[in-house]
Amino acid sequence: MILMYYLVSSCPQIVAQGNILIGDELEMISRHKTFAVALSREMVPTARIVVYYLQTTPEEMVVDTLNFFVNGTRNNIVSINNTYNQSVHGID
Numbered sequence: 607m608i609l610m611y612y613l614v615s616s617c618p619q620i621v622a623q624g625n626i627l628i629g630d631e632l633e634m635i636s637r638h639k640t641f642a643v644a645l646s647r648e649m650v651p652t653a654r655i656v657v658y659y660l661q662t663t664p665e666e667m668v669v670d671t672l673n674f675f676v677n678g679t680r681n682n683i684v685s686i687n688n689t690y691n692q693s694v695h696g697i698d
Contacts, residue, residue, distance in 0.1 A: 613659055622653035649676040 613634045620628040620643060627648055632639055643655075653676055658669040 618657045622649040650678045
């Protein structure tokens with residue numbers, strides 16, 4: 607026996623670097639749903655789309671993920687300290 611359930615809503619989240627960047631609930635009015643995602647520097651080099659919904663019969667959470675790559679560079683703050691007249695190993 608094959609049981610088909612109608613999905614009322616799903617909850618996609620965009621996760622990158624351990625942070626949830628985008629989270630929303632989408633109403634499902636058909637079997638397919640398309641949505642656009644604006645890319646940001648926080649997503650470089652990889653991000654993950656996590657989509658889940660709560661199924662009522664039997665009670666369980668259904669989850670699926672998709673990893674994707676984002677080209678670009680991050681804006682990392684870098685500081686370099688240089689001490690004047692300090693010898694470097696091997697160079698005097």
